[in-house]
Amino acid sequence: MKKSVFFTYHPKVVESMVRETPKTILGLVVLSVIFFLIYKDYIPNKLLLTWGILQSIFIYLRHLNAKTLGIYIKEGNTEKIRFHVKLFFALLVYSAFVWNIGAFVGVVYASSPYEYISFVLIMGLITAGALSLSSILSAYVMYFLLMLLPQLFLLSQYSDSVHHAIILLAIIYIPTILLLAKSINKNLVNHIEDNEALANSVDALHKLSITDGLTQVYNRHYFFETAKHMIELSKRENKVVSLLMLDIDHFKEINDTYGHQAGDTVLVTLAQEVQKMTRQSDLFSRIGGEEFSVLLYDTPLEDAKIVAQKVCNTVAAYDFFYKEQLIDVTVSIGVASIDKSVDSLDELYFHADQRLYDAKECGRNCVR
Structure with missing residues (x-):
């Protein structure tokens, strides 16, 4: 059976994502603490604590996933890299689920305009994700849609013009941020390809310098x-x-x-x-x-x-x-x-x- 190439990425692309993981985790911790502080007087402690535990599990698993990927990239183990890239996608789905659950619970227990706070936090996450996740573009697009679409649905439940205006602005924002992510990804891939071409040229020149041109043995x-x-x-x-x-x-x-x-x-x-x-x-x-x-x-x-x-x-x-x-x-x-x-x-x-x-x-x- 032919293997799917959907989860197959250049190791340097995956390595770029791994390098950005510590910054991503730091941002998640900061935004999670902000969410906790804002809603601690509204959401019941048990629910808020459960959300915090779910978020902590994600942060730990994301750290472990990046660390493991780094090991397999050094080893050049393609099969293991593909497997852990799949886990990375699954973790992004999990993260989007946890954040949107938090937003929906926040709306239930906190009156308007607290829905805006959740929206802003999530918009901040997906905007920052354009920098940290664009190395694997398909992963970012998936994460972007899973994070944003539930928020647009939530805002659509309000009948006033302010909420509708925010939805319209968010819809305009979608192609802008996706084009930015695509541009970042393209620049990264071009940079990797240019470096590889340069390295291959250096290797070829080195081989020429030590090899007899006719017989191809050492000179x-x-x-x-x-x-x-x-x-x-x-x-x-x-x-x-x-x-x-x-x-x-x-x-x-x-x-x-x-x-x-x-x-x-x-x-x-x-x-x-x-x-x-x-x-x-x-x-x-x-x-x-x-x-x-x-x-x-x-x-x-x-x-x-x-x-x-x-x-x-x-x-x-x-x-x-x-x-x-x-x-x-x-x-x-x-x-x-x-x-x-x-x-x-x-x-x-x-x-x-x-x-x-x-x-x-x-x-x-x-x-x-």
């Missing part, structure tokens, strides 16, 4: 910056770090024979295949041209040579095709590890590069 700059931190971490944790330096054999001949587009295809395919053989803790990068590096964390030299040989064998056995032409591709790999004589990235890189040179000298397609 040379990112390799040297990150490798330094990995080596420092390995020293603190007493772990061994090993470096593989890979170079495609006779790559110039591939470009000269099949064209540079074929060479690019080889680079991309080789990067994809080597990436499959690396762990999440490893650092795989394109250093430049046809040269790649793999920094293996917590990997002794002998284990690193096994990994290198596996890479070497896999590349040699892989069928590289470009426009249905089979291209023979092999790699030479130099391997070095951090030890007592090699304790920095520069030295590690130098030794691995020397081993790579040795592999080239020994006929290529091998590990040294």
